[in-house]
Amino acid sequence: MRLLFFLVSVLSFSQLSSQTIKKFYDYKWHETDAAHARFYSTVEKTDSGWTRTDYFLHETNNVQMIGTYMDSSCKTENGMFYYFHQDKRPEYFGKYSNGKKQGLWLSYYYNGMMSDSSYYVNGQLSGISISWYPNGSIKDSTSVTDGFQTVVSWFDNGQLSSAGRYTMENKPIGKWVFYHKNGKVAARKLFEKGIEKSSQYFDETGIPVETSIKDHEAEFPGGVNKWVAYLGKKLYFPDQYTLVNSDEAVVVIQFTINEEGKVENAFVRTPFYTPFNKIALKIIQSSPKWEPAVYNNRKVKFNFTQSVSFKQDVDE
Numbered sequence: 001m002r003l004l005f006f007l008v009s010v011l012s013f014s015q016l017s018s019q020t021i022k023k024f025y026d027y028k029w030h031e032t033d034a035a036h037a038r039f040y041s042t043v044e045k046t047d048s049g050w051t052r053t054d055y056f057l058h059e060t061n062n063v064q065m066i067g068t069y070m071d072s073s074c075k076t077e078n079g080m081f082y083y084f085h086q087d088k089r090p091e092y093f094g095k096y097s098n099g100k101k102q103g104l105w106l107s108y109y110y111n112g113m114m115s116d117s118s119y120y121v122n123g124q125l126s127g128i129s130i131s132w133y134p135n136g137s138i139k140d141s142t143s144v145t146d147g148f149q150t151v152v153s154w155f156d157n158g159q160l161s162s163a164g165r166y167t168m169e170n171k172p173i174g175k176w177v178f179y180h181k182n183g184k185v186a187a188r189k190l191f192e193k194g195i196e197k198s199s200q201y202f203d204e205t206g207i208p209v210e211t212s213i214k215d216h217e218a219e220f221p222g223g224v225n226k227w228v229a230y231l232g233k234k235l236y237f238p239d240q241y242t243l244v245n246s247d248e249a250v251v252v253i254q255f256t257i258n259e260e261g262k263v264e265n266a267f268v269r270t271p272f273y274t275p276f277n278k279i280a281l282k283i284i285q286s287s288p289k290w291e292p293a294v295y296n297n298r299k300v301k302f303n304f305t306q307s308v309s310f311k312q313d314v315d316e
Contacts, residue, residue, distance in 0.1 A: 110267035178296040186298035218257035218302035251280040259299040261289040280308035
């Protein structure tokens, strides 16, 4: 017997106050109807402002975000904000004051490891910020002094990745050094007011080369069309389920292509229903190797967000 599965159960929201603003959003956070929604939002007037609560629409309708705004249209944040992964684990949280970040903000990966620790004053980074990889190794260290950001980055094997300074407008300035993952220098550059003035390049053995490898994003062999074809070939609709009120279900997967071109740290960013989530995640994790991204003459990690659409025949 086939199991009839309704896209979301919205009846649980029917008892909300008539003064509450209620909206549905698709996986891209575009306003939509209930049948095509991946998120549901409520906005209520409170003593401290307008409190907005966003929910994932899946088996348990977990909270995705809760925060307070100064206005009913949710344009200006003012107060504590909490964001969550789809399994209820914290994603990041911190405080806003009149639309600007204030104080300590902490971020976490899907696996519970800390991602970032940063301190803000009037929306600007202040002091020392540190970020980590999902495996716990340090990723970046940023120190803000005298109107400049000094940034040191590492690969996940502990080797230096880059070092240099930014202005507070995030424009590179002065001398920068970039490294290959094996520890060899990949490039040396000199910037003035964000403009590159001179550069030297080196291959992975440390030998100087005339030109840099062109910067590019990670790419699936054969390009976007081949990637779409791969997804289409591997994707299947679980035959024990039937969608009601919709002919499509979308699961969003976030993943990284590492320096060797392999998929790593894939996880469900926007869930639908467990069997669909598992299928989408496995397809991404089983991907053939990609062409790694290149930035400043060396291979680097590159993050992707991929929506996976399950479509059933309308005649089913």
